[in-house]
Amino acid sequence: MPEADKEGRNYHIENKAKSELFYLKGSNELGWGMKNRLARVFNPKDGKTIMLAIDHGYFQGPTTGLERIDVDIMPLVPYADTLMLTRGILRTIVPPSVTKPIMIRASGGPSILKELSNEEIAMDIEDAIRLGVCGTAIQVFIGGEFESRSVVNMTKLVDAGLKYGIPTMAVTAVGREMARTPKYFRLATRICAELGAQVLKTYYTDEDFETVTASCPVPIVIAGGKKRPEIDALEMAYRAIDQGASGVDMGRNIFQSDSP
Numbered sequence: 001m002p003e004a005d006k007e008g009r010n011y012h013i014e015n016k017a018k019s020e021l022f023y024l025k026g027s028n029e030l031g032w033g034m035k036n037r038l039a040r041v042f043n044p045k046d047g048k049t050i051m052l053a054i055d056h057g058y059f060q061g062p063t064t065g066l067e068r069i070d071v072d073i074m075p076l077v078p079y080a081d082t083l084m085l086t087r088g089i090l091r092t093i094v095p096p097s098v099t100k101p102i103m104i105r106a107s108g109g110p111s112i113l114k115e116l117s118n119e120e121i122a123m124d125i126e127d128a129i130r131l132g133v134c135g136t137a138i139q140v141f142i143g144g145e146f147e148s149r150s151v152v153n154m155t156k157l158v159d160a161g162l163k164y165g166i167p168t169m170a171v172t173a174v175g176r177e178m179a180r181t182p183k184y185f186r187l188a189t190r191i192c193a194e195l196g197a198q199v200l201k202t203y204y205t206d207e208d209f210e211t212v213t214a215s216c217p218v219p220i221v222i223a224g225g226k227k228r229p230e231i232d233a234l235e236m237a238y239r240a241i242d243q244g245a246s247g248v249d250m251g252r253n254i255f256q257s258d259s260p
Contacts, residue, residue, distance in 0.1 A: 023047050024246070026218040027198065033165025034198065037134040040101040041082050041167075041199075042219065042246060051221060052080035053251035054089065055105040055137070058122075060112050065255035069093050076260055084137060084249055087123055091131075101134035103169055103249075106157055107150075116173065117144030121153050125160035135167040135199065142172060142188040151195065158196035170197035171223075182208040189216040201249050204240045213244030224250030230257055 022028045022035050024042055042049045054073055056063050065072065070093050077083065077100060084103040085094070108122035119139050128136055138157050141150045150173075158168045170192035174180055182205045189200045193216050202212065204222045213220050222240045224233060233253040240248065254260050 024219055026193070030167075030198065031162075031165050034161075034167055037101070037165065038167055038198070040134050041103065043081065047219075047246055048241065049081045049221065049247035049249075050079075051082040051084050051103065051247065051249035052076060052254060053084040053224070053249050054255065055085050056251055057089070058086050058105055058108045059110065059116065065252065072260075073255060076254065081247075082134070082249075084251075087127060087131060102131065103135045103137050104128055104131060104133045106136040107138040107153060115145055117141035117146040117150060119146070119150060119153065121157055125157070125164060125166065128166055129164055133166065135169050136161060137169045137171055137201070139173045140170045140188070140192055140197075142191060143184070144173065151191070154192060154197060155195050158198075161198075162196075167198040168196070169199040169201055169221075171201040172203070174203065180205060182211055185212045186215050189220060193218045204236050204245070209240060209245075210243040219246035221245060221247040221249045224248065224253035227252045227256045230259075 023044060024038055024047055027035060027038060054066060054069060057066055069089055077098060080100060082101045082103055084105065086105045090102060090104065106121060106123050106128065107119045109119045110116055121138070136157055138154050139150060140154050141147055144150065154168065154170050161168045172185065172188040172192065180203055185202050185205060189202050189212060192200055198218055200216055200218060200220045201223055202220055203225055205212065222245050233250070237248045
């Protein structure tokens with residue numbers, strides 16, 4: 001028999017139960033599991049993240065700076081908030097004792113020698129669950145030759161993620177001949193958000209970037225893009241966050257630096 005309840009138990013009647021809004025833009029109606037994963041990626045104190053992107057090998061192979069991830073990249077892991085990488089590198093190189101949240105690359109197909117927009121979903125959501133990731137990342141090629149396929153791929157991943165509480169980050173890819181303008185990025189990010197992506201990765205623009213973040217109803221992190229001088233990369237990151245970005249997801253401007 002359980003012990004009898006004591007008289008005068010404290011129900012804290014004077015303190016009404018709170019229903020707090022989730023701190024990330026556009027995320028309040030998501031399920032608990034998805035919010036919890038997002039809270040591991042984006043610091044609850046400021047809503048920001050520093051992602052280290054090392055997934056380039058899925059279409060570039062051993063590009064400069066990623067020849068030996070075990071030697072050159074693993075020492076950098078403690079300084080990042082989140083890692084973005086492929087499942088192959090996660091399983092073969094990253095020790096399970098690493099507790100950084102993982103955004104897993106979930107799309108692939110063509111190499112840098114072919115039309116990059118011809119991607120497919122390249123992993124099952126069940127494998128993302130087995131790996132304990134905090135989100136999946138998929139390329140979306142608005143304006144590309146295979147635009148529709150990439151958009152539908154994203155929506156399939158979004159649906160699978162909603163089923164299991166795993167966020168989807170849509171990565172807006174830009175073709176070689178396409179202008180990187182605020183107008184294009186407003187279009188690309190808004191389409192992805194409208195179709196369910198919980199996070200966007202896109203490029204910073206020197207002009208009117210605040211219109212990109214303002215018109216996108218979910219958090220945006222910026223890509224580092226091509227290698228540039230360290231001070232320029234830092235200034236770009238500062239301006240992006242000042243204009244509404246929720247963080248950075250950089251690769252080449254870190255691992256190709258003389259002093260990462």
